[in-house]
Amino acid sequence: MSYQAGRPPTTPEDAIRQVRLACRILARHGQEDLTLGHASVRGPDGHTVWIKRKGRALRDVRKKDVVGIALDDPDGHLTPGAHLETIMHLETYRARPDVGAVIHTHPLYSIALGATTGGLELLSHDGLLFPDGVPVFDGTAGLVTTPGEGQGVARALGEGRAVLLRNHGILAAGPDISWAVLTALTLERAARIQYIARTLGETAPIPREVARELSVTKYREEFAEEYWQDWCGMLDHQT
Numbered sequence: 001m002s003y004q005a006g007r008p009p010t011t012p013e014d015a016i017r018q019v020r021l022a023c024r025i026l027a028r029h030g031q032e033d034l035t036l037g038h039a040s041v042r043g044p045d046g047h048t049v050w051i052k053r054k055g056r057a058l059r060d061v062r063k064k065d066v067v068g069i070a071l072d073d074p075d076g077h078l079t080p081g082a083h084l085e086t087i088m089h090l091e092t093y094r095a096r097p098d099v100g101a102v103i104h105t106h107p108l109y110s111i112a113l114g115a116t117t118g119g120l121e122l123l124s125h126d127g128l129l130f131p132d133g134v135p136v137f138d139g140t141a142g143l144v145t146t147p148g149e150g151q152g153v154a155r156a157l158g159e160g161r162a163v164l165l166r167n168h169g170i171l172a173a174g175p176d177i178s179w180a181v182l183t184a185l186t187l188e189r190a191a192r193i194q195y196i197a198r199t200l201g202e203t204a205p206i207p208r209e210v211a212r213e214l215s216v217t218k219y220r221e222e223f224a225e226e227y228w229q230d231w232c233g234m235l236d237h238q239t
C-alpha cells in the first residue's frame with residue numbers, strides 16, 4: 001500500500017493531511033507532551049503555512065485542528081487558536097525559502113542535551129544526519145512567542161536542519177514533511193544514544209570529516225520518502 005507522499009503538498013488538503021500525519025508519527029515515536037508540540041507545512045502557494053492549532057494532543061490532530069496562516073501577515077502568529085509558539089515556524093519559513101516543513105517538540109533526551117554545554121557527539125548513524133553539529137538557541141529559556149525571539153531561533157538554526165532550544169525542546173526544519181520528521185526523530189535518537197554511551201564509558205565519536213562523507217550515503221534523498229511511507233504504515237497498524 002502506498003500512502004500520500006511526504007513531498008511538498010500539491011493542494012491545501014494535502015498540506016493539512018501531512019500535518020496530521022506528522023503529528024501522529026511524532027506521537028507514535030514518543031514526542032508527545034500533553035497538548036504541546038506542533039508540525040507545519042508550507043502550502044503549495046508558497047506563502048500559506050498550515051500548522052497544528054493548540055488544545056489538541058499530537059496523536060489526536062483532526063482536520064479542523066490544522067489552521068492556515070499567511071506568511072505576509074505580521075500578526076499571523078496571533079491567529080485565534082494558534083499555539084503561542086507559532087512564531088517560530090513563521091520566522092523559520094521567512095528566513096529559509098528552502099524550508100517546506102517545520103516541527104517543534106519537547107523530546108526528553110534532546111531537551112537534556114540542550115541543557116548541557118557539550119553539544120551533540122557523532123556517536124552513531126543517527127548523529128551522521130548532523131555532521132556539523134546542532135546549534136543551540138539560548139535567547140530565552142521560556143516560550144518563544146515574539147517575532148524577535150522567533151527570528152533568534154531562525155538565526156540560530158542558520159542553514160542547518162535542527163536547533164536545540166536551551167532547556168526547552170527542538171526545532172527541526174526540512175525541505176518537506178518527510179525530512180522534517182526524519183530530522184526530529186533522528187536528533188532525539190542521537191541524543192538518547194549519547195546518553196546511553198556516556199553511561200557505558202568514554203565515548204569514541206566519528207571524526208567530523210568522516211561523518212560528512214558518510215552522511216551523504218546514509219541520508220539519501222529517496223530514503224526520507226521510504227521512511228515516511230513506513231511511518232504512515234505503522235499508524236495504520238495502531239489499535
Ligand SMILES: [Zn+2]
Nearest residue numbers: 085104168169
Ligand atoms: Zn515549546
